[in-house]
Amino acid sequence: MAMTLAEKVFRAHLREEPFPGTKVLNVDVVLCHEITTPVAINDLVARGKDRVFDPEKIKVVIDHVTPAKDTKTAVQGKILRDWARRHNIRDFFDIGRNGVCHAIFPEKGYIRPGYTVIMGDSHTCTHGAFGAFAAGVGTTDLEVGILKGVCSFRAPETIRVNINGNLPEGVYAKDVILKVIKTLTVKGATDCVIEFRGAVVDVMSMESRMTLCNMAIEAGGTSGICMPDEVTLEYLWPFISSDYKDKGAAIADFRKWWSDEGCRYSRVLDIDVSELAPQVTYGFKPDEVKDVTEMEGTPVDQVYIGSCTNGRIEDLRVAAAYLKGRQISPLVRGVVSPATPRIFRQADDEGIIGIFMDAGFCVTNPTCGACLGMSNGVLAPGEVCASTTNRNFSGRMGKGGTVHLLSPAVAAVTAIEGKIADPRKFKKETI
Amino acid sequence: MKTYGGKVLFLDRSDINTDEIIPAKYLTEISKEALKPHMLEDLKMQGFDPQSPIVREAKVVVTRANFGCGSSREHAPWVFEVNDINVVIASSFARIFRQNMFNCGMLAIELSEGVIEELFEHRAADASIAIDFEKDRLTITSAKGTKAFTYSIAEFDKALVKAGGWVEFADSKY
């Protein structure tokens, strides 16, 4: 029977079906950070079940508030650190080596085609960019994942989104996914995975594919998914070269996960992006999206470039190309947070950090920080931020604040103008 | 098993997200009790006051579509739990929130928009809802009268509620 990628991954990982419609899957990787894991650890300890199913399959990072900003966040870090040591979890990234979870774990090569991945974080859907089934879960599911290496799911339906045409200048993966969310609405993909296909995705980098998959949850989706291909292979090759005779063998192996011709989709959406304008959110829901031309001129107090959506090297390069040789508006605070130490180093080597600093940006260490309003750029009531993050919920970046979601290109030119601006009207420099 | 049912808090809005249910700044708490005063603190809904008596007295929430969207934080069910709200009734839920509810032994009951509308008709009249877990039935009572509705919960989710949550269920089984 023709199957989707998600159905194949479910079949390959099925532990049992305890009740009709519920699948308990074996999990390949359990990812952890310091916000949702310490509560799980404490609960396991309280239940007398302080065990882990396999320390090699658990990957841990401190990323949301790092360095710790107060006693409470220091305690969260300590609980995680002590636990990782006690259970011999070696893939633990602490300060100096830590970065935003959905950027650093792929960078380390932990996510592979056909994998099942869970984390106590809704943007875990990002990792589906590698042809994996990757889903955010709550603390209890995380606890069971840590303890038993299993997770329960309802078998998801698949929505196929074909992204056709050619991306115009100044328009990026972020604009595409905002457009997709606008079309699907914030609940249009609930209990579904979103499969991103089409000519535009075929030529996208892994970074761009991660940007697409990252926001699948904003349409309610369980996981974003891309087919694992040559682009995936090149990204993963340093980590998998010893597993295969050659690249051809790896591609053939990847290929077996692809959705079959004739498989069942619950919905197929065709989006031609050739005429797409840069996209910007306006209200407090990620499906409240307009063309940048309708939002131009909206004053902002802060511009934030970073997060698991758009804090990767490609994003920093784009922003820097607009910022090079320019100054940001004196009315705007610019904050940029490279998502991982490697990205930070690479940006520094390419002169990008210098460009940001010359333009007047504050460059922070890799962390989630302002994205969820916990540190490093919280808004005052009534303030507005142009942000490359993924959530514009009321109060997300600070009580009473407003967030407009947009691409790194829109963020950069907005910082220059002090109000939302259209990157298509600006010249990009070579960096 | 927990106790289910009691006074109703009506939240007349769709897409209420978990940041509104419990803001991120309280995620540094590692005890559920500490979340208690902050339930629905950032809810953006005309005329809503998180300190009003009904918010404190309610045992059941009735709301619209896509309840609990956004962040995966289980702090959202927990803040309801420590405020003695063990039942949320909506026309639809976000997946992670729905599963978190059952994983904690709480009820996320999905009903059609029409039935939700009927429940909302009792809003002005000091309503309460009784739950018969074994019979999959709920009864709303208010000055407007009494009416019963049936609902359905996935067998797996029912088993979790009976087992006292997913950790005990999974640890004994896998």
Ligand code: SF4
């Ligand atoms: S960057 Fe923002 S959305 Fe991404 S994991 Fe961190 S807090 Fe969550």
